[in-house]
Amino acid sequence: MNPVLVELSRGERVESWHRGAVAVADAAGRLVWSIGDVERLIYPRSALKMLQALPLVETGAADAYGLSNRELALACASHSGEAFHVETVAAWLHKIGCSESDLACGPPPGLTRAHHNCSGKHTGFLTVARHIGAPTDGYQEPDHPVQRLALGGMAEMAGVDPAALPVAIDGCTAPAAALSLTALATAMGRLADPAGLGEGRAAAARRLDAAVKAEPLYVAGTGRACTALIEAAGGAASVKTGAEGAYVAVISKLGLGVALKIDDGAGRGAETAIAAVLARLGVVDPADATVAALIQPPVTNSVGRVVGQRRPSTDLLAALQALDP
Amino acid sequence: MNPVLVELSRGERVESWHRGAVAVADAAGRLVWSIGDVERLIYPRSALKMLQALPLVETGAADAYGLSNRELALACASHSGEAFHVETVAAWLHKIGCSESDLACGPPPGLTRAHHNCSGKHTGFLTVARHIGAPTDGYQEPDHPVQRLALGGMAEMAGVDPAALPVAIDGCTAPAAALSLTALATAMGRLADPAGLGEGRAAAARRLDAAVKAEPLYVAGTGRACTALIEAAGGAASVKTGAEGAYVAVISKLGLGVALKIDDGAGRGAETAIAAVLARLGVVDPADATVAALIQPPVTNSVGRVVGQRRPSTDLLAALQALDP
Secondary structure, three states: OOOOOOOOEEEEEEEEEEEEEEEEEEOOOOOEEEEEOOOOOOOOOOOOOHHHHHHHHOHHHHHHOOOOHHHHHOOOOOOOOHHHHHHHHHHHHHHHHOHHHHHOOOOOOOHHHHHOOOHHHHHHHHHHHHHHHOOOOOOOOOOOOOHHHHHHHHHHHHHHHHHHOOOEEOOOEEEEEEHHHHHHHHHHHHHHHHHOOHHHHHHHHHHHHHHHHHHEEEHHHOOOHHHHHHHHOOOOOOOEEEOOOEEEEEEEEOOOOEEEEEEEOOOHHHHHHHHHHHHOOOOOOOHHHHHHHHHEEEEEEEOOEEEEEEEEEEHHHHHHHOOOO | OOOOOEEEEOEEEEEEEEEEEEEEOOOOEEEEEEOOOOOOOOOOHHHHHHHHHHHHHHHHHHHHHHHHHHHHHHEEEEEOOHHHHHHHHHHHHHHHOOOHHHHOOOOOOOOOHHHOHHHOOOOOOHHOOOOOHHOOHHHHOOOHHHHHHHHHHHHHHHHHHHHOEEEOOOOOOOOOOOHHHHHHHHHHHHHHOOOHHHHHHHHHHHHHHHHHHHOHHHOOOOOOHHHHHHHHHHHOOOEEOOOOEEEEEEEEOOOOOEEEEEEOOOHHHHHHHHHHHHHHHOOOOOHHHHHHHHHHHEOOOOOOEEEEEEEEEEHHHHHHOOOOO
């Protein structure tokens, strides 16, 4: 039974709450701090994107096609489908001799496939397929060479057996692997401190992390939590949300990885929890207005009056005292 | 610690889950069936609207202004702001000599106050104020005569001390009372079987229940769960959702009331749980497509492939075996 990590008050009472678990690990796979059950397998969903993008750099595809930080950030993104996202994806598709019809992710209602929040990840997959001479058709299937590279790299980074990696299907049609939070935090710790990895893998980790930090608007979008936290961290960390309450952070400043999952899948719970952990680690300043708006935003009513608050639970705050930055 | 009531699967695994509690009670306040902690106080939010509308009928205001089933249903509604909702509210406001500017609920972004999902409830409050000769200004304040009537009636129906009723502020600026699920289910049981109430209260309960059943589109809107469940129940029950995972049902066919709250506030969890309870009670047919779409909807990806399922938990299904219809 996971503890309450985040609660919402109304008046004098707690109205709703979010349970979950958080793991903080280093590149050696050492669990530095945790709360809740961090061994149960969860679906990190889009929180896997920085791992899924490793082959894009590691195979040489990114260099072969001259990809910029914006394109690499989009490969790691769940973007908002703003014009600059869609236009960058479209130009990238053109550069690799593909078009929107090659994307396996379906279009959001009334929009094009390039508007799908995962279109950058998918264009990254297509770029790898082009570069290694694999067919573009079926690139999203788990047994396609592109996905074998992505899943194999992910398993290595997480320190798990790739043959035993459970894989379901994500909203965008790509494989959705399941990992424990400990394994996921370890993978993020290795992105944060890649010195112990092979040379090509380490270079890929550093380049993706740098791209995400350089182009936070391309990782999410205007007003989004990931964009705000990457900007607030000022180069100390990359972060990435995943559907159904997942969140990861790659803290290069400390050589640590963070992974969390809210049991009920609520993004609002995940945003408050990751912001509280990053604040405790000194990666973001809780006095920063955009950070405070994630850690303890007011609940307002339809005329703007404050009627409650979202905030880290006392259990989370107490447990965080043992997380020594 | 409340049990898991609803879970979401992806592939072979459960990805997210929703904990909560449910109470089923009769008009005598007897707890017929329950799961989870049904004594803790929760905010039913808009699930209180049928109770808050009692004074509208009971004071004679509804008759004095010749209100139709549509207007009474809107008084009990969290409507979607469709044209027919907004136009009916506007005409009703005109009929009582008020205008949109008298509504205390704020406008949704870019829209008018009549579009607010609670505009029918607020117009009902204004109608009571007009009828009893109270000022319309400040009608949403807990100490205004209109709210004293509403809170007093609610406390009587729930069998609690009105002086001890905790009250916070709702999203629409009206009072948000806190009740236990047992008390809330009792109040709904009394709406379902009002024979033991005073004559005026009983008539008001029957008239509101009939209005909700007659005009389910005015209680919620196109494609909404409340509308679908009232239609599927075919006169056997009224239902009403509340923000943050609350739901109630008034089952006139059985003389029972149902009240539930999902701990984390998820509407998707509340919809599946209430539909499962109503199906077990024989009030709705789980083979009905609109009911099945609430009890166990598929989780589909962006190309329409089924990748998982939302469903009642095995704990809820097992516990429901003891709920004898």
